[in-house]
Amino acid sequence: MDAASRPPSLAGLRRTYQGEPLLEADLAAEPVAQFATWFSDALDSGLPEPNAMVLATASAGGRPSARTVLLKGYSTQGFVFYTNYESRKGRDLAENARACLLFPWHPIRRQVRVEGPVVRLSRDETAAYFHSRPYGSRIGAWASRQSAVVGSREDLDARYEELAERWPDDPPVPDFWGGFRVVPQEVEFWQGQTDRMHDRLRYRRSGGGWVLERLAP
Structure with a gap:
């Protein structure tokens, strides 16, 4: 060896x-x-x-x-x-x-x-915690379909930016989170x-x- x-x-x-x-x-x-x-x-x-x-x-x-x-x-x-x-x-x-x-x-x-x-x-418990999170983490929860395959980092970042434009202040709680x-x-x-x-x-x-x-x- x-x-x-x-x-x-x-x-x-x-x-x-x-x-x-x-x-x-x-x-x-x-x-x-x-x-x-x-x-x-x-x-x-x-x-x-x-x-x-x-x-x-x-x-x-x-x-x-x-x-x-x-x-x-x-x-x-x-x-x-x-x-x-x-x-x-x-x-x-x-x-x-x-x-x-x-x-x-x-x-x-x-x-x-x-x-x-x-x-x-x-x-209700999930919503209370979700709205206590930093804004970026709330957008990240929407942007990341966790464990799913993504084409590239650029695709992931583009999805984040798209959602940040959609909800510039207070994104709702995702139903999948x-x-x-x-x-x-x-x-x-x-x-x-x-x-x-x-x-x-x-x-x-x-x-x-x-x-x-x-x-x-």
């Missing part, structure tokens, strides 16, 4: 995690309250985009797909993001309304994973530890409450 085709060594990427132990007694009674605490820590740590999360979906046939989106709100009802309904993730969720979210807060040696069914937000809420059924909190003996604590919905379980790393 010549040098050009030899895979690079990843040995230099090894790292040792070390942090305070994550104990059952230290966690909140329910996962969203615990998420709020950790999200506040992520904000305070100076992470550039603590609300960035990996969204994993699958088609009806089981073909998986993942991408990074932004968390736009959370409550005991669930975790909210917005997208084009006709995008790949929108189509996946129309066929298979379940998803997994991952918050990869590596600099502070933490991850949060959320799994559950997904529901669309009401049009809106919010989704991931309703948590499982929420796992991961804290990196030495020797790969990481702490993994999972909340699992059971009846009307939550069961807290420790998972092997």
Whole structure:
């Protein structure tokens, strides 16, 4: 095997995690309250985009797909993001309304994973958020048929300019765009530890409450 085709060594990427132990007694009674605490820590740590999360979906046939989106709100009802309904993730969720979210807060040696069914937000909720966005982002939502093939960057820019001329002040909410809420059924909190003996604590919905379980790393 010549040098050009030899895979690079990843040995230099090894790292040792070390942090305070994550104990059952230290966690909140329910996962969203615990998420709020950790999200506040992520904000305070100076992470550039603590609300960035990996969204994993699958088609009806089981073909998986993942991408990074932004968390736009959370409550005991669930975790909210917005997208084009006709995008790949929108189509996946129309066929298979379940998803997994991952918050990869590596600099502070933490991850949060959320799994559950997904529901669309009401049009009123979507409209309230859409009109809070910067003007350019609202025009962009109209201009981009997300995940569709485009002929060129010039075509995309021309479409944007055409729509900006049509709506110079306040574009309406696109009927193909809106919010989704991931309703948590499982929420796992991961804290990196030495020797790969990481702490993994999972909340699992059971009846009307939550069961807290420790998972092997």
